[in-house]
Amino acid sequence: MIAELFGSMVFNDTVMRDRLPKETYRQVQRTIKNGKKLDPAAANIVANAMKDWAVEKGATHFTHWFQPMTGITAEKHDSFIEPAGDGKVIMEFSGKELVQGEPDASSFPSGGLRATFEARGYTAWDPSSYAFIKEDVLCIPTAFCSYSGEALDKKTPLLRSMEAINRQALRVLKLFGNEEVTSVRTTVGPEQEYFLIDKDIYDQRKDLIYTGRTLFGAKPPKGQELEDHYFGVIKPQVQAFMKELHEECWKLGILAKTEHNEVAPSQHELAPIFTTTNIAVDHNQLTMELMQKIAKKHGMVCLLHEKPFAGVNGSGKHNNWSLSTNTGVNLLEPGDTPYENAQFLLFLSAIIKAVDEYQDLLRISVASAGNDHRLGANEAPPAIVSIFIGEELEGILRAIETETPYGSKEKELMKIGVHILPKFPKDTTDRNRTSPFAFTGNRFEFRMLGSSLSLSGPNVVLNTIVAEELGQFADSLEGVSDFQEALDELIKKTIRDHKRILFNGNGYDENWIKEAEGRGLLNLKSTPECLPYFLHEKNVDVFTKQKVLSRAEMESRYEILMEGYCKVINIEALTMIEMGRKEMLPAVSLFSRELADTITSKHKVSPDICCIYEEELLTKVSALLKSAYKKVGILEDAVMNAKEITDVTELGKYYHDKVFISMSELRVVIDELETITAKTYWPYPSYGHLLFGIR
Known part of the structure; x- marks a missing residue:
């Protein structure tokens, strides 16, 4: 049944092979694999086949499905109907409608790339990501750009970054004689964390409705300290939600694989199998949308905020990133003897150099008001970017740097101490839950992403900075007289110059913060603190050189990100003021009157x-x-004063240093009042009610 269900709502390769003429199918494959333009006649054939298939599946409309800078998806539905005379209609869908759309771009964030009166925007079909049917609408994944060609979305830079890393990785592979490799792609498998809470309780929390997180809430007697929720028995209501979620994901070709309870009460996780990065991004956006829709059908609300509850784990989205060739080789697979695998060591060196030189960009790629709450505690990595590679690889790199023999050892067998259980080889690296960027066998796990974040931004950065380093390596190795000698020296120099970014220890340790500072690593704790680094010249240079973002596109994204931070904090502050003035203070006043x-x-x-x-x-x-x-008044004044600041950088700093601090101080007092005010007077459900269902 699952085999028949999987991909049933996707216009995938199997469907195209069955429904398209052979020559048209071959043209589409050339378009997908090589970026060749699809001629209008072939586009019309594809569009007609796509329409027929969609109508058979019950679809009545189509949409160009795109990902604007809001971080969520957008769609405008048009029906297939066309007038046929005599008051009748026919179902039509042309190649032009498939390939290009023209949605109104006036109300999407542009960061100054276009004025409000310049409404025209264009969507362009991304044939490498299959069309699909969602709620009787044929969805065509597209890129979104302005009238003058600038990217207004998150997909266009991602596709450009994938082209950049493919281009530079192929140059390096050719140096090793890999002529049969014609393409290199990045792959991603995101682990999506989320909370599920009762919808009736959610509806009583104004802060959850407006902001996605609890702005007030005293800690309950029990949190996650007993560690009894992680991998625990899944409640029937949650299991029913997960079952439907998996089925709906499978229909859309999403490789949903793993489900389990997470560490915090009411927290859960879904993880898919790896796939090509742009498809993984599309699938993750769909997964988040499905989570929220399906949860409501089961009487719950899915919270994707990075820190909906203080004092327990926040929710992340671990980005498992790797590099693979069209011949099926994982370029981050060390093999049985990584010390002798020069190709692996060169790619590893490029990644180490990239993360060290562009640690600021990686921090920026995960920056948001919500993620600022999460980073640095409860299994979320700290804001200091570092790489965990494990003892074996660290030993190999040390031996290379110091030109000393590497004493490789056989893989140890795990000894569990129960004779009936089988022995199995011990992995060469453990998992470091406090590491922002950890090597986990044949991939890197970028753990800093927040749960609501689009996968696009972090992967754009990863692809671009690694492409830059691979390009530099190719420049230095192409045409040398002694390749092996030049290669050895390059790897050795890279390790020596960039080993400061390697750290296998506890990222929460105060000593690490001091050590990281001594190493010259950045500790950018908040979004307003890190975002200005985005426009540093070295960062503009890497994006423009690799043809991923223009300077204008970078400036627009900086403005959008900083404005977004300010807007989120402003909404949270206004919500706190309203909750405090209209409900919490009056409730406590009534309680004090009862006492009197x-x-x-x-x-x-x-x-x-x-x-x-x-x-x-x-x-x-x-x-x-x-x-x-008094603190409500101070917060209100802080919000009012923000209106006087016009510079977006200064405004972001003000919201963090003044408004956010005032919010934090107000919360401390209100939360203490909650602990001593009679339950009958407190106007909102408690943390115990939200997380455990205790009334």
């Missing part, structure tokens, strides 16, 4: 009746209420 009335009533009966509980509690509540009232 109780004291008065008791004293009326007899002045000797003890009221120590009510009197001390009233004193404490009144003091905290006064503090909270």
